[in-house]
Amino acid sequence: EVQLVASGGGLVQPGRSLKVSCAASGFTFSDYVMAWVRQAPKKGLEWVAAISYDGSGTYYRDSVKGRFTISRDNAKNTLYLQMDSLRSEDTAIYYCARPTTGFDYWGQGVMVTVSS
């Protein structure tokens, strides 16, 4: 059974950093592109970043480029999102997701709240 279990969310002050993780199981993690999608409170879905199967390619939406870093450790079957210089508008549930034909599996999401 495919499972994506995210962790590391929390409350952080504007301008500070936070790193969220996503532990994958039930599939060969190193064979798949992975991504983060977020959802602000009471809002819609927004793709944040994606990473190639081997980590050699990373892709970001413009609003997080230069502030967020997506990475992966295939030996640990884990996806990461390092978020620096956080802003109030980054407040959202962050989902890790596996894009194949669409995002076919989603983690449970972690809440990141940016507030002073």
Add this chain to the structure above:
Amino acid sequence: EIVLTQSPTTMAASPGEKVTITCRASSSVSYIYWYQQKSDASPKLWIYETSKLASGVPDRFSGSGSGTSYSFTISSMDTEDAATYYCHQWNSSPWTFGGGTKLELK
């Protein structure tokens, strides 16, 4: 950026009623994907490549369209179908989602 515009944004349907949601893209896309999200839950892939049902999705659901105009249909509303539905494209970066359609039970 390809903007996806869903309509309506909210709607209510009675059990047995036919439901149609539209998704219009600002530029042509090859496929549209649809997700179902219930309250306090993660989204689930519902329809992929415009018209193919994801595993476990009842056949009262269907999708169609091409180019810039797509639709999502429930042939006969069921109580369990109340949810928010999102369309999505990954034809070009940034991958984008529609604003969502909240479908309520009447």
